[in-house]
Amino acid sequence: MQKKSANATPPCPAGDELATLIAQANWARNLTPDELAQAIDGTQEKRLPAGAYVCHKGEAVEHWIGVAAGLVKICNYSFEGKAMSFSGIPTGGWFGEGSLLKNELRRYDGLALQDSRIAYLNRKTFQWLLDHSIGFNRFLLTQLNERLGQAFATIESQSLLGPDGRVARVLAGLFNPVLYPGFGAQLKVSQEELGYLTNLSRQRVNQALQLLAEKKLLKAAYGRIEILDLEGLRSFSG
DNA sequence: TCATTAAATTGTT
DNA sequence: AACAATTTAATGA
Numbered sequence: 001m002q003k004k005s006a007n008a009t010p011p012c013p014a015g016d017e018l019a020t021l022i023a024q025a026n027w028a029r030n031l032t033p034d035e036l037a038q039a040i041d042g043t044q045e046k047r048l049p050a051g052a053y054v055c056h057k058g059e060a061v062e063h064w065i066g067v068a069a070g071l072v073k074i075c076n077y078s079f080e081g082k083a084m085s086f087s088g089i090p091t092g093g094w095f096g097e098g099s100l101l102k103n104e105l106r107r108y109d110g111l112a113l114q115d116s117r118i119a120y121l122n123r124k125t126f127q128w129l130l131d132h133s134i135g136f137n138r139f140l141l142t143q144l145n146e147r148l149g150q151a152f153a154t155i156e157s158q159s160l161l162g163p164d165g166r167v168a169r170v171l172a173g174l175f176n177p178v179l180y181p182g183f184g185a186q187l188k189v190s191q192e193e194l195g196y197l198t199n200l201s202r203q204r205v206n207q208a209l210q211l212l213a214e215k216k217l218l219k220a221a222y223g224r225i226e227i228l229d230l231e232g233l234r235s236f237s238g
Numbered sequence: 239t240c241a242t243t244a245a246a247t248t249g250t251t
Numbered sequence: 252a253a254c255a256a257t258t259t260a261a262t263g264a
Contacts, residue, residue: 190246190247190248191247191248192247192248202247202248203249203250206248206249206250220248221258222246222247222248222257222258222259223246223247223248223258223259
């Protein structure tokens with residue numbers, strides 16, 4: 001895939017590049033010029049190679065994090081490293097506002113799946129925007145509402161669908177943001193991990209995968225899943 | 239680059 | 252839950 005061009009992490013880009021970046025962000029559209037300037041001023045960009053951590057579980061949350069380019073995997077651990085859920089944040093996505101608002105320690109790891117450019121907006125600026133910008137608040141409201149909706153959708157499908165449907169739905173959700181760039185249609189997920197995600201036994205996951213494979217919706221390989229029909233997975237309800 | 243070994247993942251009972 | 256078979260990753264010549 002990608003040849004590693006050494007760890008030569010380039011220095012932070014010129015300010016105007018960062019400015020362009022912020023200005024194009026969804027949440028920046030409704031900011032006044034002054035607010036936008038503040039946002040840019042309070043943001044720092046880092047370039048991270050694939051495999052690097054964007055943020056760590058347990059650390060004090062000092063930044064709101066945006067994916068300027070690349071792909072970040074958010075890993076959520078429930079107990080001591082066990083049961084996990086994760087989702088992908090594609091280019092243009094911002095996350096971490098929940099922990100920032102609640103002033104709690106970060107509850108997940110963020111891992112760059114590709115070489116990525118990550119924007120860190122510091123807490124002080126975040127607070128300032130919260131206090132001053134209606135547009136910013138409007139964005140947060142929308143984003144939080146959207147997350148709430150997704151959470152409900154997940155809960156709903158968990159109780160309404162059978163085991164096979166749950167596996168299909170989780171996979172579809174997983175591939176949703178993660179699929180696009182250089183991954184083809186493959187995602188590295190073991191059947192055991194899928195078990196954690198769906199609250200099913202590994203054996204049952206295996207069974208579900210065989211069923212879904214029969215229906216030509218996916219192909220199961222060692223340690224990874226190849227999606228053949230994403231739409232079919234989404235609408236699978238058997 | 240290739241062979242050997244260890245670790246991880248899958249399929250089956 | 253436990254076992255065997257298979258695949259990948261790591262190691263060293």
